[in-house]
Amino acid sequence: MKHELQWSAYQDQGMGDAYADIPRHGGDFAKAIAVCIRSGLCQQPGHGVMCPSFRLRSDPAMSPGGRVSQLKQALNHPDPDYWLDDPEVARLLDSCVSCKGCQRECENNLDMAAIKLEYLAQQRRRRHFSPRAWLFGHFPQLLHHAPWLSTILRWRNRSPWLARQMELWLGITAAFPLPVPSDTPFAPLERWFDPLNGQPALRELVLWVDTLSSQFAPEQAHDALLLLRALGYRVRVIHPGSGSGAMLDSGRMLLSQGYVDAARAQAQALLAMLEPSLRRGLPIIGLEPSALLMLRDEYRQLSLGPVADLAQQQAVLLEEFLAHELQAGRVCYQPRNMPIRVLVHGHCHQKASGAMKSLRRVLRLIPELDFTFIDASCCGMAGTFGLEREHLADSLAMAELALLPALAAEPEAQILCTGMACRQQISRLTGRQPYHLASLLLATLGLGSRG
Numbered sequence: 001m002k003h004e005l006q007w008s009a010y011q012d013q014g015m016g017d018a019y020a021d022i023p024r025h026g027g028d029f030a031k032a033i034a035v036c037i038r039s040g041l042c043q044q045p046g047h048g049v050m051c052p053s054f055r056l057r058s059d060p061a062m063s064p065g066g067r068v069s070q071l072k073q074a075l076n077h078p079d080p081d082y083w084l085d086d087p088e089v090a091r092l093l094d095s096c097v098s099c100k101g102c103q104r105e106c107e108n109n110l111d112m113a114a115i116k117l118e119y120l121a122q123q124r125r126r127r128h129f130s131p132r133a134w135l136f137g138h139f140p141q142l143l144h145h146a147p148w149l150s151t152i153l154r155w156r157n158r159s160p161w162l163a164r165q166m167e168l169w170l171g172i173t174a175a176f177p178l179p180v181p182s183d184t185p186f187a188p189l190e191r192w193f194d195p196l197n198g199q200p201a202l203r204e205l206v207l208w209v210d211t212l213s214s215q216f217a218p219e220q221a222h223d224a225l226l227l228l229r230a231l232g233y234r235v236r237v238i239h240p241g242s243g244s245g246a247m248l249d250s251g252r253m254l255l256s257q258g259y260v261d262a263a264r265a266q267a268q269a270l271l272a273m274l275e276p277s278l279r280r281g282l283p284i285i286g287l288e289p290s291a292l293l294m295l296r297d298e299y300r301q302l303s304l305g306p307v308a309d310l311a312q313q314q315a316v317l318l319e320e321f322l323a324h325e326l327q328a329g330r331v332c333y334q335p336r337n338m339p340i341r342v343l344v345h346g347h348c349h350q351k352a353s354g355a356m357k358s359l360r361r362v363l364r365l366i367p368e369l370d371f372t373f374i375d376a377s378c379c380g381m382a383g384t385f386g387l388e389r390e391h392l393a394d395s396l397a398m399a400e401l402a403l404l405p406a407l408a409a410e411p412e413a414q415i416l417c418t419g420m421a422c423r424q425q426i427s428r429l430t431g432r433q434p435y436h437l438a439s440l441l442l443a444t445l446g447l448g449s450r451g
Contacts, residue, residue, distance in 0.1 A: 030075065032115055035108045036068040042102060042110075049351050050101030051112075052378040052398050064102040064112045067092045071115070084122055093119050095394070097382035098256065099348035100297075114301060120258025130257075132170045136384045137257035140211040143181060144240055144247040150181045171389045176428045178387065179216055179420075186218035186239055193225060193235045201234035202330055205321070206277045206284045209239040210291035211249045212420045217436065224287055224318060224438035230445055231331050236282075238273055248273055250291040255298060256383050264302045271299075271307045278310040285321050287438065289347040289355070289419050290383070292317055296353065317350070317418070319437055323358035326365065335366045335444035340414055342371040345403060345426065345434070347419030348378050359437065363416075366444055371416070376402035381425035399429055407432070416440060 042050055042063045054063040061070065070092055074083035083089055098113035135142075143149055156162045156178060163174035172178070186209050195201050207228060209221040221239070228235050240247045248270050251263035274284060286292025295315040299308040316324070325331045344363070346356045356373065363371050380398030385391050407415065407430055417423050417434035426434050 032111065032118075033068050033071050033075070036065055036106075036110045037108060038065050038069070039107060040065065041105070041107055049099055049348055049377050050105050052097055052099060052101075052380070052382075052401075053095040053394070055377060055401060056394060056397050061092060062095055064106060064110050067096065067112060067115075068110065084119070084126065089119070097348075097378050097380075097385050097398075099378045099382065100352035101348065101377065104352040104354070117255065117258065117260070117298075117301075121260040124258040124260070132172065132388070133257040134259075135170065136387075137254045137259045137262070140215070140240070140249050140253055141247055143215060144211070147181070150183075153178050153180045167389055172387055173389045173392045175392055179424055181215040182218050184218060185241075186214040186221040187241045188225075188237055188239070191236060193229055193237065195232045195234060196226075196229045199232055202232040204234045204236065204280075204282055206236045206238055206274065206282050208274070208284050208286050208292070208315075209237065210286060210288045211240050211247075212291065213287045214239050214241075216420060217423075220287060220436040220438055223436065223442045224285075226447060227438050227442045227445070228285070230442070230447055231333060236277065243269060243273060250294045252291050252294050252298075253383070255294075260302070264304070267294075267299055267302055267304055267308075271304060271311060274311065275307050278307060278314055282314070283321055284311065284315045285318055286315065287318055287418065287436065289317060289350040289353075290421070293349045293353050293355075297349075317355050317358070319359040319362050319418075320355055322441075323361040326362070333365065335441070336446055337367045338440075338444055339368040340370070341410065341412070342369060342414045342416050342440075343407060343410060344371055344373045345376065345379065345415065345417045345422055346373065347417075347422055348382070350418065362437070362441070366440075374403060374406045376406065379403050379419075379422045379425040381421040383421055386421075386425055395425075396429070399425060404429060 042065050043054065043060050051063055054060075054066075060066045070086075070088055071083060074086040074089050077083070093116050096112055096116050098116055100111070100113050103109055103111045103113065156166055157180065160174070166172045167174040205228070207225055213221045225235060225237060238248065240249060242248055246269055249266045250270060251266035254263035254266060277284065284295070286295075292315055295308075295311040299311060302308070322331070322333075326333060342363075344359070346359070350356060350359075360373070363369060378398050380386050380395035382395070386395035403426075407426065415426060415432055415434035416437060417426060418436055423434045426432060
């Protein structure tokens with residue numbers, strides 16, 4: 001009762017309503033925390049996604065339940081802003097990689113990623129400025145409007161001195177090269193692409209190429225487009241340059257750094273571009289889990305209206321769309337034999353959303369493909385987490401928990417991974433380059449892959 005009374009006082013002073021909003025819990029931050037009943041499930045060893053930082057240290061305070069306990073204690077302080085200044089709250093939330101494992105595996109669906117987002121949003125509202133957070137959050141827009149920034153990244157990767165200076169000034173680790181955008185981002189001129197060989201279209205759909213795919217992996221976007229056309233679909237392509245002037249982006253990087261208002265504006269612009277297709281009932285297919293699944297989760301938290309509800313229903317990952325189409329018998333997919341060994345690593349949000357089942361269904365259709373899903377939690381990159389100086393050791397240790405040993409045990413196997421951050425982590429730690437699903441499926445059709 002004490003907690004409830006003081007939480008009510010906290011709400012009365014104007015901070016109880018979530019700035020970022022958590023509508024599934026009634027739009028109330030305290031209720032989002034109260035769903036935790038401290039059953040201890042998140043502190044049990046074993047398999048699953050949650051919680052990478054707890055798995056790393058076996059420290060109960062770093063489990064989702066431990067973080068909630070500290071938050072409840074801080075919210076009971078007479079000062080309603082104390083939780084934003086509590087160093088222990090800051091330490092525990094800083095170690096959260098927003099993998100959303102608790103959202104799926106907790107019996108009460110505690111959403112620590114949303115709670116951390118609220119914390120960051122409140123800090124940004126208080127004008128707690130971090131140059132690195134601003135740079136990471138706004139990087140897609142900066143790169144779109146100033147492509148010459150990629151030259152600076154190349155200089156940094158070639159110059160140990162410049163890498164050390166960036167680490168000193170911005171806290172971006174100098175231990176590894178930074179990802180460098182492609183010289184030719186994905187930006188097709190045509191708006192619609194008809195099926196190959198003039199065959200009648202099975203149906204129309206939208207391929208949404210997010211910023212990461214467009215800038216850093218355009219070959220995978222080209223493969224996805226060619227794959228969908230080869231399967232008989234008429235494809236409309238939407239990419240960062242499809243808007244009139246403003247860049248189209250999911251807002252994921254802005255949101256991950258707490259810039260909620262800017263992320264909401266990005267989301268509104270993207271939804272405005274997608275709205276005609278959504279109202280026609282067309283599926284919206286994405287390639288990057290962190291971006292596409294945002295339309296199904298975080299967009300609900302941003303109060304974006306009925307168009308966001310349509311996006312939640314119609315936005316699917318490539319593997320989810322193909323699994324559904326194959327099950328419905330709408331597409332004829334006759335893959336070639338692929339006598340190769342493949343290790344599959346899933347993005348945390350892909351696992352938390354249940355999309356790995358669809359990926360398994362699609363891979364099972366490829367003759368002679370020998371694949372295994374790696375039983376691992378977060379790879380340790382977690383967006384920009386693995387690029388941050390103070391998190392580097394934890395990032396590497398998370399990868400060492402299960403992912404790297406599994407890869408090291410089969411050095412000749414191919415690696416399948418759809419998340420860009422995961423591919424970057426695997427590449428920088430093993431020197432092996434993972435494939436995207438689109439490239440693998442295109443190869444099974446005997447078509448040349450740009451990847």
